[in-house]
Amino acid sequence: MAKSKTFICSACGATSTKWSGRCEACGEWNTIHEETPLSAGPASKSLGAKRGSSIPLTSLATEETPPPRTHSGIEELDRVLGGGLVPASAILVGGDPGIGKSTLLLQAAARFAESGLKTLYISGEEASAQVRMRAQRLGLAQAPVQLGAETNLRDILTTLEAERPQLAIIDSIQTMWADNVDSAPGSVSQVRAAAHELTAFAKRRGTSVILVGHVTKEGQIAGPRVVEHMVDTVLYFEGERGHQFRILRAVKNRFGPADEIGVFEMTGSGLSEVINPSALFLSERGEPSPGSVVFAGIEGTRPVLVEVQALVAPSPHSQPRRTVVGWDGGRLAMILAVLEARCGIPFAGLDVYLNVAGGLKISEPAADLAVAAALLSAREDAALPAETVVFGEISLSGALRPAPQTENRLKEAQKLGFTAAIAPAGGKSVTDGGLSLTRATDLTGFVGEVFGAG
Ligand SMILES: Nc1ncnc2c1ncn2[C@@H]1O[C@H](COP(=O)(O)OP(=O)(O)OP(=O)(O)O)[C@@H](O)[C@H]1O
Ligand SMILES: [Mg+2]
Ligand SMILES: [Zn+2]
Structure with missing residues (x-):
């Protein structure tokens, strides 16, 4: 057959x-x-044909204390992990080629090793000498990390069994090769087999395993998404070409909140932590100008201020352009539709460009109002009042919904020298933290308040 x-x-x-x-x-x-x-083996026999043995069942009540977490001392990393590294956890760190994954993980390896964890760094991509050179450049040559350069999964597992480290870093999962799987390294089957073996080892021996995964556009190489479900924690390392900022984002975490971010800056001596990301994201902002609005956002547990920029210009195309960087294109279409339907402000025949400055990607609905403000400001060629932050969610009816953590947003704005805020009315009453706070109930009211029209 x-x-x-x-x-x-x-x-x-x-x-x-x-x-x-x-x-x-x-x-x-x-x-x-x-x-x-991977499951190409004999699948014909029904599982029910042969009796297994009963598994022991227990109640949910536990006497066990939560596992002790190890802190690297790199606060931006520890927070994204949910408060340090959990023993026996499997972590995937995905990111574009060249974004700085190896740099981040070598720095993390050094710090965890210095905190007392027995740490192995296995590189499948670079020769040991290359990794040592990086270590030297990062000033980490003396860190007690054990280094290996290997791609053969069987040899790596044997080494891990013998060494029993508390932390093993595998750079990268796409270079691993399992000799029992009949397909090329980097294929979905190979990547899954390697991730499966390594996470199973983590659970069996209590070793924390960090897997590096390249986000690829090549069809033949499996991306990190194919192993996301196998690991406890999924972090993505993001950044924009031409920007020094790097953002480590938790998209899944069985041991802490997802959506937490850590912010780093790439320097010649490695990644340095950015303790105050708002100041960094706003650092390139010039004088108040049309189309520029500061959004008071929340990333994970932390308030982050960021500039939203819009450009609106008459379109030479029959189908005007809608270009978005750092935000959701579908959400932009919705805001444009609401502005037209509820406020009578059309964008037909106009090209619209929207950009979140600094390379941050925002997904909060609370950015709606800042985006609307930027679009209107660009369209009317009128700058918003200086030192003002904007936030709030817009519903299809044009009503504004209060955003969570309003006080945190206001506090951060005040800390960074802003004097005014525009936010939805309703919700809990808040202390304005010394800011002059304008509260609008709907988008029409907001337009009237800010642009004196509506
Ligand atoms: N001498 C240097 N000075 C400053 N920055 C450097 C230097 N060498 C490398 N870098 C930075 O480090 C980045 C590469 O970092 P790294 O090798 O950690 O990335 P990666 O995500 O592991 O890449 P790969 O996909 O190749 O594995 C470069 O893009 C560059 O920004
Ligand atoms: Mg690398
Ligand atoms: Zn697909």
Whole structure:
């Protein structure tokens, strides 16, 4: 009997029986290719045919104390981990090529090792000499980290069994090669097999394992998403080319809040922590100008001020452009629709560009009002009053909803020298922290208040 072919998406791991140019599951293009799936073994025998043994069941009540966490002392990292490193946890650190993953993890390895954890750093991408050179440049040559350069998973697991480290860093999961899996390194099957073996080792031996994963656009190399479900914690290291800022973001965490961010700056001597990200994100801001609005946001548990910039110009195209960097394109379309339908301010025939300065990606609905303000300010060519922050969610009816943690946002704004804030009315009464606070109930009221029209 001819073996039926299996096709697999290297971005999300979805399987299908036929090839197509675009993955139906995740929408990525050119990521589908043929591959032997991991479960290609004899699957014909029913599991029920042979009796297993009963597993012991327990109650939920526990006497056990929560595991002691180890702090690296790199506060931006410890916070994103949920308050330090949990023993036996499996962590995935994903990011674009060249963003600084190896730098971050070598620095983390050094600090964890100095805090007393037995730490192994296995590089599958670089020769030991290369890693040592990086260590030297980062001033970490004396850190008690044990270094290995290997891609053979069997040898790595044997070494881990023998060494029993408390922390093992694998850079990267795409270079690992399991000899029992019949496909090329970097394929979905290989990446999953390696991640499975390493996380199983973590649970079995109490070792924390950090896996580096490249975000790739090449169809043949599996992306980190295909192993997200296997690990306890998923962190992404993000940044913009041409910017020094790097953001470490928790997108999944079984041991702490997700959506927490850590902010770093890439320097010649490595990544340095940014303790006050608002100051950094606003540092490039010039005089108040049309289209520029400061959004008082919350990232994880921390308030972060960031500049939202809009440019609105007559369009030469029959289909005007809508370009967004750092925010959601669908959400922009919604704000434009609400401005037109509820406030009678059309954007038809106008190109709209929206940018979140500093390379930060924001996903909070509370950014709606800042975006609307930037769009209006750009369209009317009128700057907002100086030293003013804006935040609040806009509903389809044009009503404004109060944002969570209003007081935290105001406090951060005041700390950074802002004197006024515009926010939705309603919700808990707040102390304004010395700011002059304007509260609007709906978008029309907001437009009238700020632009004297509506
Ligand atoms: N001598 C240097 N001075 C300043 N910055 C440097 C220097 N060498 C490297 N860098 C910075 O470090 C970045 C590369 O860091 P790193 O190798 O940690 O990234 P990575 O995400 O591990 O990359 P890869 O995808 O190659 O594994 C470079 O893009 C650059 O910004
Ligand atoms: Mg690297
Ligand atoms: Zn897919």
